[in-house]
Amino acid sequence: MEQERQHQGRENSGWCSQVKLWSGLVISIVLLSSCFIVSCVEKNWxxxxxxxxxxxxxxxxxxxxxxxxxxxxxxxxxxxxxxxxxxxxxxxxxxxxxxxxxxxxxxxxxxxxxxxxxxxxxxxxxxxxxxxxxxxxxxxxxxxxxxxxxxxxxxxxxxxxxxxxxxxxxxxxxxxxx
Known part of the structure; x- marks a missing residue:
């Protein structure tokens, strides 16, 4: 039972790390895309x-x-x-x-x-x-x-x-x- 909890803890820990990594990437991409779109819209040619x-x-x-x-x-x-x-x-x-x-x-x-x-x-x-x-x-x-x-x-x-x-x-x- 103890081994099972440790194994689950490691799985949850690995899963949380991946979610954090992917969340950070998604947020970064959204922010960069927003900045690019705003600069294009505001730019006068x-x-x-x-x-x-x-x-x-x-x-x-x-x-x-x-x-x-x-x-x-x-x-x-x-x-x-x-x-x-x-x-x-x-x-x-x-x-x-x-x-x-x-x-x-x-x-x-x-x-x-x-x-x-x-x-x-x-x-x-x-x-x-x-x-x-x-x-x-x-x-x-x-x-x-x-x-x-x-x-x-x-x-x-x-x-x-x-x-x-x-x-x-x-x-x-x-x-x-x-």
Whole structure:
């Protein structure tokens, strides 16, 4: 009888060990699976068209074509974008890394009435937004469009220019989230 109880005790002990081991494994697998599923569900996949550059919540295309300001904006709109609206110095610093220092690029900023009332193409309030004009710019009311240009003595900055001059441009669109 004593031997039978000892034998049963060992069997129960072995069975309990196996149950504990399998329970631990099942709990671990469930926890890992839960973490994986939650991370997949919460993950936002951000996409830009293949030739566009990604920064923040936007995608940017540096145009290799030279056009007037209005035509540059139409070209951007045809791609689901608009001429770039620069909202921060960090955004400008990213953009200028993509630019050729010997070219000038239209921005989505204009004063089409020539009265000093500059407007961003997407209606971002000009007064509340960053302004990175070169020193003493804008300086001529007939120059009603803005460009970003590199001046060797000052680096990158904005300049008022004639809208009907041919320049490169920068298009911007919001990223697509999947």
């Amino acid at each position: 951000e996409c830009c068209p293949s030739t566009w550059k990604s920064f923040g919540s936007s995608c940017y295309l540096i145009s290799t074509e030279r056009n007037f300001w209005a035509q540059s904006e139409q070209n951007c709109v045809a791609m689901g974008a608009h001429l770039v609206v620069i909202n921060s110095e960090a955004e400008q610093n990213f953009i200028v890394q993509q630019l050729n220092e010997s070219l000038s690029y239209f921005l989505g900023l204009s004063d089409l009435q020539g009265n000093g009332n500059w407007q961003w193409i997407d209606q971002t309030p000009y007064k509340d937004n960053v302004r990175l004009w070169h020193q003493h710019e804008p300086n001529f009311s007939a120059e009603e469009c803005a460009s970003i240009v590199f001046w060797s003595s000052r680096g990158w900055g904005w300049n008022d220019v004639f809208c009907d001059t041919n320049r490169n441009s920068i298009c911007e669109m919001k990223k697509v989230y999947l």
